[in-house]
Amino acid sequence: MWRRDVSHWITICLSGLIVALCVYFIRLANLAADSSRMWVFVAFGVFFSIPLFVSFFHIVSEKSLRFHKIYGGSNEEGKPQKTPFVPHWFVVAGMLVIGLSVFVAILRSILSSFAK
Numbered sequence: 001m002w003r004r005d006v007s008h009w010i011t012i013c014l015s016g017l018i019v020a021l022c023v024y025f026i027r028l029a030n031l032a033a034d035s036s037r038m039w040v041f042v043a044f045g046v047f048f049s050i051p052l053f054v055s056f057f058h059i060v061s062e063k064s065l066r067f068h069k070i071y072g073g074s075n076e077e078g079k080p081q082k083t084p085f086v087p088h089w090f091v092v093a094g095m096l097v098i099g100l101s102v103f104v105a106i107l108r109s110i111l112s113s114f115a116k
Helices: 006-031 035-063 065-071 088-115
Strands: none
Touching (some): 006 035, 035 088
């Protein structure tokens, strides 16, 4: 099973705090009608929410019987453990889409600040 130690909880708390601050700053930017600087906080909020989502999926995988079959070890000694199917292309494609979205958001905010 996946065990959580102190460093894991510190990472979750700091990421949660940073995401909460980014959401607050996005709300303030919306109230001030300043959409040009809002995208930087959206990018940082998305970036720092990744550890929270990973932790959530690990907790769900511990509780779910379906994920437990995938991540759980073999109970029988001496038998080779079956390797689960992992769609690597899907993970890489998702990382590329997220990375490009964050890069475009940061680049857009930088270029829009120079245009003014």
